[in-house]
Amino acid sequence: MKKIIGFATAAAILFGASAFASPLTSAANVRSGPSPKWPVIGQLPAGVDVTVLDCGGGWKRDWCQIQAGNVKGFVAAGVLGTQGSNVVVAPVTTNNDVAIYKGPGVNYKILGSIPENTTVNIGSCVYGWGETTWCKVNYGGKKGYALQSELQRQNSLFPM
Template sequence: MQTKLCSLLAAASLSLCSGSALALPRLVSDAANLRSGPGAKWPVIAQIPAEAKVHVIDCGPGWKRDWCHVRYRTKKGYVAAATLAPAKSGRSVIVAPLVTRDVTKLRTGPGEDWKTIATIPPQTQVNVSGCSRGWQNKWCKVRYEGKSGFVDGAFLKRRGALFAQ
């Protein structure tokens, strides 16, 4: 089982890297959308919370290369490959949690002109409830140490994700 999973993930990483331009998933929250088909236009059938274990059935080549067919509890569907990371047990994968890339300012509003209410250290896990795109930036609403505010989405990444965002 572990060998099959590793082989699937290795094959998926090769097919992901072979594309000239990868369509990365939009960062909407720390949960991953489980979709009925391999693409962002397919309906969402469930949300998988960060750090939840999923069973990988297959990560497809070709036009499906950015998506993995998975089972989460009783549902089967597709998730963006960039949202997955190895579980600590090494025998399964999880939805990778969102962490800060660098020192990140938590602000009272979505923009650099808003007051800083906290400074978040690098590699700190945050809970993201949603992101919106502005003219130049993407701002995400997060909770950190009991405070709600906004961070620049460029400072967030999925910890341990198998495929970089």
């Protein structure tokens, strides 16, 4: 199944993330091999159509080989979702009302909250206090951290 992407997205993929006026929305890292140990060769923003070439096991989770424009590589299977009949890099939404903390832990100040079922932009995720995973989020002008367990890729083909 062949997917076509728009000119602006294709230009961003070809020339790097700097082609976007704003940061990539819930971007997926494209790697040269099926593991986080492989180098990142590009990033794709949420909503980009991709062609899935193959999926299979990798180190610690399933990985899919994809192609979007001239970028061909591997993404964690959990970042892929569906939009109609297309396979896309799935946007991230909240499972519940989610607190935004100043740092990666519940001991940090709460900066605000994100309503349930809201699309949110996430960045990198880190381990915080108590061995829980926290992701950088940007919502409504507030930047902070949210529990990864409260976030999901919308219409994901595989769990995150």
